[in-house]
Amino acid sequence: MSAELLIAVIGAALAILCVVTYLVKRPKKELDKAHFRTKWRDLQKKCAKAETWALAVIDADSLLDEALKKKHFKGKTMGERLVAAQRSLTNNDGVWFGHKLRNQLVHQTDVALREKDVKHALIGIGQALKDLGAI
16 A cells, blocks of 8 residues: 555545544534523413413423424433433423423313422423523
8 A cells, every 4th residue: 555545544534533523522502592581481471370370381391392302302202302301401300290290281181280380390391491501
């Protein structure tokens, strides 16, 4: 093998290694904090009346799912994305409580909401949004 060919092969290998390293270690795209903060403030206003608590929880869950998707967490469902993100979240129990409460609200007609539960759900989801850099 000639010296020129050897140098070309080594150069190509280094170039490929650099590209792969960049793709693996590139920083995740930042989320649009203004968008998420506006949506978060809007849904917090729904907490003022008991009649809109359910909508606040559902909207908060949807907002978290949007953030998970934009951060490219894998999964076909939000539950799968939450599992993929669990190491990035500091209050997994609170997040799951909020998500399960949302599922009850959407799939059952006789859910009696308590203020304590709504607060617990929104605190968990809000912390997850902070952990992801959304708010």
